[in-house]
Amino acid sequence: MTDNRVARMARTLLDYSLEVVAGETVLLRSTGPAGSPLVRELYAQCLSRGALPSVYTHVADEDALVLAATLDPALHRRADPMLTHLYDTADVIIRIESEDHPYALRAYPPAEQEARQESRFSLIYQQLRRLSAGTLRRCTTHFPTEGYARSAGMSLARYTDLVHRVMLTDREDPVLAWRRVRDDQQRVADRLAGARELHIVGTDLDLRMSLEGRPVDNSCGRQNLPDGELNLAPVENSVTGWVRASGAAYLHDTEVRELRLEFTAGRVSRWQCSTGAEQVEAALAVDDAAGRIGEIGLGMNPGAPGPVGYALIDTKIAGMMSISLGQGHTPTGSANNSPVHWTFPVDLRPASSITADGAVVFRDGLPTAGLGNPG
Structure with a gap:
């Protein structure tokens, strides 16, 4: 069953938050696979506006996977080269926070937490540099997942309703x-x-x-x-x-x-x-x-x-x-x-x-x- 609120969220991001126009390159970055319903809607709506979407979806539980796979601190701090390239070249970036286990890093030692944070800081600095130069527009958004709902002590359905309420996408015209x-x-x-x-x-x-x-x-x-x-x-x-x-x-x-x-x-x-x-x-x-x-x-x-x-x-x-x-x-x-x-x-x-x-x-x-x- 299609949730019309997801389509409204995509329209709000593209028409109000970022004012995306034909010919612009748009990076759709989802921090977990659970954000795919919004990614799909954004992808389709970008194309309908003549914009050029690219998708980067992080691996499920990526932080835990990296820390378990190698003891090399340099690899813990590494930002993906493809993502680095996209942060340097996209006209618009939409970051969708959509992890299934959003707070998994809390179980790791402080040094490993810091290392994974460094992998994110390099992207943040790229973003800040381009925002200051006026060559980038960006928006961070959220797609409700079971992990966020559990942390809030809610069912996924109730948490989803709350997310749309604070996004105003429960309204007929959120823009x-x-x-x-x-x-x-x-x-x-x-x-x-x-x-x-x-x-x-x-x-x-x-x-x-x-x-x-x-x-x-x-x-x-x-x-x-x-x-x-x-x-x-x-x-x-x-x-x-x-x-x-x-x-x-x-x-x-x-x-x-x-x-x-x-x-x-x-x-x-x-x-x-x-x-x-x-x-x-x-x-x-x-x-x-x-x-x-x-x-x-x-x-x-x-x-x-x-x-x-x-x-x-x-x-x-x-x-x-x-x-x-x-x-x-x-x-x-x-x-x-x-x-x-x-x-x-x-x-x-x-x-x-x-x-x-x-x-x-x-x-x-x-x-x-x-x-x-x-x-």
Whole structure:
């Protein structure tokens, strides 16, 4: 039985997120074979638009296969040469997260986890270079699998419904719905952009920082789907105060519990956690930028009722904030450049406020100026 929502997802990606046109080369990269229904739909719709699709599907449980097949660390770090070539030549990249065992690396020693992450970083750097040069457009999306559903404690059918709800592909016209989200979020972004002092205070944090001279990126389905988030980058030496992660913080695939960070002059000056300390210490020591905030995300998507253990959804929940140490996000004006990029959640819904130059813009995780209905 065909799920019409998959066809809507493909149309949203091609017509709204990436605006694919005839003659463009489009890489369809699926991180597991389970993403094939979306790959097939995207492939057909690309051809119908006169675009030129290429498909790269990762082997099932690829990380485990690589680590079991060889003890050579150089091969653990190796990115596939064909994928490297496609990242250098495609006009558009659609990455579909679709593993059956998405968190399998957590069972491996930290050194092996790091090695497999390095194989991904080389592709990320290629992507960042081309995005900065304006020669590439990309979007990361998600196809529901049994593995993600199990992690969320749901049946696959229920999890699939949730995914389409946060993607707005349960709507008859998701493209129109995302355009409304874009316009609504931009009004809030305009109230935050360039603030000389941003004060975020709540149960789990008290942080002050400056956004002077920096835009706020309206993340509205263009580079990620699902989406619904505002991204901002503090001036690198401006952050002071403390923050505590709400729940577990995953550094690559290592679970870090009870994480608390203090910042002085923009950098982590003190930290503590109950698990994962060795990995945190190693990450913060990589370079100066690794201990600075590269990006903050403010979730605004009301479709996700609560965390499901998957960052692409959890960071978009209305009232949730995500903090990323290390590598920043180019559209925010971040100057933080590091091979480290790790993100943890902070729940703003209980008794919080975000004040920009004295004006309250968010209270208890929600904008003080109401948003419209996405349709």
